[in-house]
Amino acid sequence: MQHSRGIGQTPWVRLTLISVGVVFSVLFLLAPVVFIFQRALESGVGFYVQTLLDPYTRHAIMLTLLVAVVTIPVNLIFGVALAWLVTRFEFTGRKVLMTLIDIPFAVSPVVAGLLYLLLYGNQGWIGSWLDDRDIQLMFAWPGLIMVTIFVTCPFVARELIPLMQQQGTSEEEAGLTLGASGWQVFRHITLPNVRWALLYGVILTNARAMGEFGAVSVISGSIRGQTNTLALHVELLAQDFNIVAAFVSASLLAFLALVTLVAKSLIEWRETRRQQQEEQTA
Amino acid sequence: MAFAIPIRKRVLPGFGLSLGISLFFVSLVLLLPVTGLVMQTADMGWGRFWQVVTDPRVVASYKVTLTAALIASLFNGVFGLLMAWILVRYDFWGKRLLDGLVDLPFALPTAVAGIALSALYAQSGWYGGFFEFFGVQVAYTPVGIMVAMAFTSVPFVVRTVQPVLEDLPLEDEEAASTLGASGSQIFRRIVLPAIWPAWVTGMALAFTRSLGEFGAIIFIAGNMPYVSEVTSLMIFVRLQEYDYAAASAIAAVILLASLTLLLSINIWQARFLRRLHGR
Known part of the structure; x- marks a missing residue:
């Protein structure tokens, strides 16, 4: 067994390190989530349901879903195209392109929101042009979607690139040699090979799209019943000292986070099992 | 233009299509929005720019942000190394759950983390009373900012050190x-010596993330001018005063800082990857 080898295997060292890690993780990472559900349910299930049925909360839920539903396909197409480009071809500027897509992860979401506000707000050069034609993108739902696409665009590509690089192109080239069209090769060889990474990329995109706060708060204006997403709704309720209601909305997003983690574990579990099977058959 | 000329003969199709989609997207979503910031800051002139970004309240926010991010990253350096170590080297009950738990800060929306942390560490919360006993106030102070930054950047060090530790030959x-x-x-x-490049990378990523963190912080920081305001929040403050130029100037500083960090991390990683693979 590999795990009984190497340094740090003395029983007391083992026990100490594991205990410190577990206790810290539970107190520091897990407790906040448990706390959210405890506070959300402290006034009873009746209050919980009633809060969720509040028209403003319902609108926030629908708006959050709308943002995610539009963001996912856009970033899916971009992520797949970019991953195909940088893993299947060598070209000048490839490295630059790969650094560029890391920008949304490195930049503060508030700065991201501001960039869009400056361009598409009615003072910006595009925004003023649109304003003359009575089109308003900022402080309205299209703006929410635009900044969400910005902050979530690296996820799919980031998941696909290492995997597609590792898998190489031999299967696809074989398919082409056998007379398949490029589109057939992509659908029947590439897609099945990367489907779990693709799914994981989508799950991450979804989680971030539904939970984004900094970027949307710059361009939203947080108008109740109009531009208030769930994450913004949490803040608005907390500012009103309506703490339990804030935790009710927060619990929905916390639940989403738990679902995301479970999905991630399942995908990883499948992946390790597949690798083990391959090793056995090899 | 030298951009996008293939070096090797292409076998697979779809170069034009995937290049087209990628360039269109990158230009429209990532690059075009920067023009607004550039125009706004170019308009204001160097003197005004300097005055805005060296305003005492803004300078105080740099100090708060940098100090808190540094301490949070060092904390994660220790905690992350410990977690990576026990997840790779030991077998114990609940290990898979613990491994999943590490990703929680990335999955949990920052505003949700913020409201939970601020209530937990407030005087009336589960932890606030404990820290109060030792005379430390966490919520609504710079310490709270460190807690929020540390929480949101936990996965970085663990996830960069873990694979390197797994590949380390036990022989x-x-x-x-x-x-x-x-x-x-x-x-x-x-x-x-084997893990430190990954370890430093993890801490640098955690640091970058902490500098930009906003959602988790504003709930717990108390946001007192000169004391517990982070730089991201200063953008907000200027926007509420309808001073778009000042907001842009501060944003330009943050943007430059984070791009420099991003490039440094990429160059640093490339150097060590080359050395590892002997290329």
Whole structure:
């Protein structure tokens, strides 16, 4: 067994390190989530349901879903195209392109929101042009979607690139040699090979799209019943000292986070099992 | 333009299509929005720009942000290394759950983390009373900012060190041990030299993320001018005063800082990857 080898295997060292890690993780990472559900349910299930049925909360839920539903396909197409480009071809500027897509992860979401506000707000050069034609993108739902696409665009590509690089192109080239069209090769060889990474990329995109706060708060204006997403709704309720209601909305997003983690574990579990099977058959 | 000329003969199709989609997207979503910021800051002139970004309240926010991010990253350096170590080297009950738990800060929306942390560490919360006993106030102080930054950037160090630790051949440690080296000697002479590039990368990523963190912080920071305002929040403050130019100037500073960090991390990683693979 590999795990009984190497340094740090003395029983007391083992026990100490594991205990410190577990206790810290539970107190520091897990407790906040448990706390959210405890506070959300402290006034009873009746209050919980009633809060969720509040028209403003319902609108926030629908708006959050709308943002995610539009963001996912856009970033899916971009992520797949970019991953195909940088893993299947060598070209000048490839490295630059790969650094560029890391920008949304490195930049503060508030700065991201501001960039869009400056361009598409009615003072910006595009925004003023649109304003003359009575089109308003900022402080309205299209703006929410635009900044969400910005902050979530690296996820799919980031998941696909290492995997597609590792898998190489031999299967696809074989398919082409056998007379398949490029589109057939992509659908029947590439897609099945990367489907779990693709799914994981989508799950991450979804989680971030539904939970984004900094970027949307710059361009939203947080108008109740109009531009208030769930994450913004949490803040608005907390500012009103309506703490339990804030935790009710927060619990929905916390639940989403738990679902995301479970999905991630399942995908990883499948992946390790597949690798083990391959090793056995090899 | 030299951009996008293929070096090697292409076998697979779809170069034009995927290049087209990627360039269109990158230009429209990532690059075009920067023009607004550039125009706004270019309009204001160097003197005004300097005045805005060296305003005492803004300078105080740099100090708060940098100090808190540094301490949070160092904390994660220790905690992340410990977590990576026990997840790779030991088998114990609940290990898979613990492994999943590490990703929680990335999955949990920052505003949700913020409201939970602020209530937990407030005087009336589960932890606030405990820290109060030792005379430390966490919520609504710079300490709260450190807690929020540390929480949101936990996965970085764990996830960068973990794979390197997994690939580390145990034979080296065994050989050293046979030759009479102690556990701590082996750790310092064999394990640490192998993992430190990844370790530093993880902390640098955590630091970058902490500098930009906003959602989790504003709930717990108390946001007192000169004391517990982070730089991201200063953008907000200027926007509420309808001073778009000042907001842009501060944003330009943050943007430059984070791009510099991003590039440094990429160059740093590329150097070590080359060395590892002997290319």
